[in-house]
């Protein structure tokens with residue numbers, strides 16, 4: 001053994017910007033073979049333990065006799081290595097986050113907790129001899145029996161059962177308890193036969209062949225109008241990747257990963273397609289991760305955190321709806337999954353395909369300046385035409401429950417044709433405000449700087465920011481008037497009004513409230529079926545759904561979005577409008593979009609109507625350049641919150657003073673957060689901007705140790721957000 005002995009440098013999931021030295025467990029020697037392996041170590045007082053990852057070995061920096069020994073090595077082969085390990089270090093450096101926290105963010109919960117890497121052999125279920133006998137006898141009908149009969153025909157693969165009959169596991173467990181079925185290792189599963197691809201449109205064919213040319217890292221922005229067949233291009237590119245013997249990773253937005261999406265991928269690719277999202281159990285997530293790490297799985301489709309999956313044989317990364325806000329993590333390690341996908345693809349030397357009908361200005365800027373290849377699909381696939389858009393000027397027109405007569409007429413006509421209408425309002429609840437008509441009082445949250453939303457037809461008040469609930473007062477607390485009225489309309493009120501007006505129509509409301517449960521959205525859409533009907537809902541409806549009988553999209557009240565202070569508001573509103581409009585007329589029936597507004601002359605609406613998203617994007621890019629905002633500048637936001645306003649201000653002032661000025665980098669503020677009080681806490685922020693990314697990072701690197709050393713930092717909760725998407 002070398003003397004002094006080498007130690008293990010361990011990254012732990014604690015919010016301290018450093019690694020920790022340990023001696024190896026008694027009788028073992030530290031060496032490079034420990035790198036990337038998990039270890040269980042003593043940590044903190046009172047016999048606490050943590051699971052960490054060995055990120056270095058070597059001589060101790062201090063006296064090794066003062067070090068504790070690790071308790072246990074958990075992996076024989078490294079869990080993190082190669083490109084993934086390097087990319088995690090990049091995340092730590094770029095987002096200025098402790099490596100231990102980055103690793104904890106990247107690993108599925110079961111692995112983070114120290115559980116062994118799951119068995120990734122394919123498992124299935126088979127009937128036991130007792131099961132065969134039981135199936136031959138008459139018995140009680142039901143799910144277990146139906147499953148048993150199926151297993152008697154042949155053992156079934158678990159993935160296959162997952163796809164065909166969700167909920168089968170309960171039945172399988174019931175059979176196993178009675179000794180009628182058992183879990184078995186499946187050998188040589190025959191993959192399903194892929195169904196044939198449609199003939200590509202000329203635009204698709206051009207995109208596919210462009211993707212085939214070239215080698216190594218190639219970032220590609222696929223800008224295709226809604227319904228233009230971007231998904232078909234992904235599928236073709238993935239097929240090429242699979243044919244070359246490589247793995248593919250597909251990222252989708254949080255609410256884009258529907259069973260519909262998965263079954264489309266599975267049916268077309270002819271290989272098992274793994275899903276990865278927050279709705280899965282810990283065991284399933286760890287298994288998917290291990291399956292990719294071992295190379296056994298070839299395709300993984302997942303939401304934000306899937307960007308951390310191992311890709312030892314990577315061939316392609318796809319980011320669908322790359323502009324989507326859900327790719328940015330808003331707490332802990334605030335990474336952006338699209339940006340990380342680009343970094344990984346570059347390290348892996350493989351193409352990365354970003355797709356959207358409404359690309360983010362960041363990606364568009366990169367494409368326009370030649371850093372990304374820019375491919376366009378200008379027309380809808382399968383002969384569908386773009387929807388016709390009409391603006392309804394509702395100034396001085398009566399609105400009933402937020403709906404104009406013209407809008408109701410359009411819905412009525414759509415139903416009369418036997419088709420479906422979507423009424424869109426980006427606000428859930430009954431009404432956004434409860435107002436006193438006599439004195440102007442409105443119901444506010446006691447803990448937030450925000451109005452409370454009226455729910456349950458007026459019987460409840462809910463704060464959408466902190467979840468506080470209250471019973472509406474009978475009389476105005478300020479002037480005792482009884483003239484309290486809900487102002488404005490949310491989806492709940494629209495639903496009521498539409499039900500009253502069209503009592504015969506099938507009406508389905510889809511918002512965060514009605515879709516809390518997994519698969520709820522699918523069930524709602526199934527309820528609508530093929531008959532005439534109305535969907536009322538929020539932005540949950542704006543994405544990825546293909547409803548062939550939906551021909552009318554009625555947008556109620558875009559006005560809130562037109563006057564927001566956020567520099568991204570225009571971009572976001574245009575994206576939302578285009579995406580929701582894109583639900584209309586996707587199949588053979590022509591689509592129509594009506595926009596109800598009090599501001600028909602607003603330049604954003606005019607530009608959108610005349611020039612579509614590209615025109616809005618060009619305008620917004622010019623504004624951003626003039627104002628030196630991203631993508632022409634780089635931002636980092638220091639947020640702080642505390643019980644008192646004075647603590648927040650004290651910290652932010654000291655933080656500003658600790659910021660060392662340097663060329664092209666500025667710290668601005670302290671400024672109040674757009675919502676200065678939330679959930680009972682005072683909030684404030686400091687914005688750092690820089691014309692050069694490197695200068696920004698150099699400044700942050702110097703600044704952070706100074707911030708941590710501030711006494712006032714102990715009285716606040718603070719965080720640093722690099723490339724913030726929301727300045728709240």
Ligand SMILES: Nc1ncnc2c1ncn2[C@@H]1O[C@H](COP(=O)(O)OP(=O)(O)OP(=O)(O)O)[C@@H](O)[C@H]1O
Nearest residue numbers: 198199200201226227228229230231232381382544
């Ligand atoms: N080449 C093709 N021939 C016939 N139909 C096609 C073709 N490509 C795509 N389609 C069909 O057109 C519809 C839209 O395609 P797809 O879902 O791939 O578009 P998209 O651009 O990904 O849509 P969005 O982003 O708007 O959700 C689908 O029903 C798809 O099956």
Ligand SMILES: [Zn+2]
Nearest residue numbers: 445448463466
């Ligand atoms: Zn609140």
